[in-house]
Amino acid sequence: MTTFPDPFNGLVITRYSNFYAVEDKDGTIRQCVSRKKLSPLCGDFVTWEVSGDGGVITATMPRKNVLTRPDRRGQAKETATNIDQLIIVNAIPDVGDEQAHYAFNTALTDRYIVATELLGATPLILLNKCDLASQETIKRMELALKIYQDIGYTTLLTSTKAEIGIEALNNQLCDKISIFVGESGAGKSSLINAIMPTLAIRTNVVSAHSGLGKHTTTTTVLYHLPQGGHLIDSPGVREFGLWKVEAAQLAEGFREFKPYLGECRFRNCSHRHNAGCAIEAAAAAGKISAARMESYYRIYNDLNSSD
Ligand SMILES: Nc1nc2c(ncn2[C@@H]2O[C@H](COP(=O)(O)OP(=O)(O)OP(=O)(O)O)[C@@H](O)[C@H]2O)c(=O)[nH]1
Ligand SMILES: [Mg+2]
Ligand SMILES: [Zn+2]
Structure with missing residues (x-):
């Protein structure tokens, strides 16, 4: 159950055009608009009042932090708020991909880690699709991950296909707001589906012909874990710039x-x-x-x- 800090009686689950899906204390999701001066985000606790069939958001709780991502023009766009943990999802390099023989996308991972530290949140470094890797590749990846373990970060090797590491991931999610971030196609939505099989989020099936993804996540959405805690699925990125970082x-x-x-x-x-x-x-x-x-x-x- 979500704990609503007094006097806030709603939690923003997602935004679609000018509407917000707001969950109330009973767990009912209402379609709300927002007072003009506010720009609610996924993860915001709000106060709302009934208005017509839906509601109107009248205030937002002061935020712990705000995560931004690049929009199509490379401008920083606010994505989600009140984040405790960023789950940085990488896909293991494909077998036979010679260019990827060194490691996973550590450059993107390190950028995310900087962003996480500056947000006052905790990163979790996750390497998915380990069913696709040879034992030799796994060993190399474990060495690459060890660098992060040595500085005190939690790392996980997972596979949604072979159901590896899903329980371990689940154990890291209690009683906090976690957001899944990383490159498009790395398996963020698949991991959330593996944790909550009843959700059935549509996942990104990359077309062999066009190379373009289908059902790639386009909106940021918050889900509740049955044991307490919340997960936010977010659209994948190609590049992760850092803004407002001196x-x-x-x-x-x-x-x-x-x-x-x-x-x-x-x-x-x-x-x-x-x-x-x-x-x-x-x-x-x-x-x-x-x-x-x-x-x-x-x-x-x-x-x-x-x-
Ligand atoms: N072999 C293998 N494939 C996986 C695994 N996890 C996900 N996939 C596949 O990878 C593709 C992309 O998965 P998604 O979960 O949609 O990836 P995403 O990170 O949510 O992508 P965006 O929403 O575009 O950011 C799908 O075809 C999945 O079936 C895994 O552990 N092993
Ligand atoms: Mg997705
Ligand atoms: Zn110096």
Whole structure:
């Protein structure tokens, strides 16, 4: 059951054009419009009043955080709010995909992790479709995931087809709002279906001819878990830009940098080949993974080049 913080009597489940699906305390979903000054999001607790057949949203509860994603023009668009956990879904590289022989999409994962840290939420790094991988690939992926485990993140290998890791995922979802994010086709909706089989969300069947997905998720929707907790399915991305992140803030998105922040010789150190940089010294001493340090450089450069 959803706990509604007083005096809020509704929870926004999803938005469609100018309407909001708002769940009330009885679990009834009502079609609401919103007062002009408000822009409710999936995950917002609201107050609403009956109006005609539906309702009108009159206030929204102060938010814990707001997750944004790029729209078609690359502009930041608010997606969901009050997020406790981001489940970063990657698909294991296809067998025989020579270009993907190194690892999964760690660049996208690291960007999501930065966003998660700056939101004050927890990331969960998930690698799906492990039924498609050879034992050798699985071993390589476990090594890639170990980098994240070593800095204290939870990682999971899953398969919705072979039902691997679904119970372990389920155990990570109680009593919080989790959002599934990641590239289109990685299996976000399939994972939610595996956890809640009665839902039957339509999933993205990629057409072999056009290469285009069908039933790809286009709206952000919140679902309730029977044991408490909420899951939000969201549309996949091709790229994940970071907005409103100052270069100086970026280092705070790398949790393993924390013990060294403030230890650099120069206060405005950018941790990029700087004299007396404590973070780079830690990386050189093997205390910070080379892959994550590379990620930091890459994201830093991307932030500066998009100005
Ligand atoms: N082999 C295999 N295929 C999977 C697995 N999970 C999902 N798929 C398939 O991958 C395709 C994409 O799955 P979706 O769940 O729609 O992916 P999505 O991340 O929700 O995609 P978007 O909604 O576009 O962001 C579908 O054809 C699924 O059947 C898995 O564990 N193994
Ligand atoms: Mg989907
Ligand atoms: Zn430094």
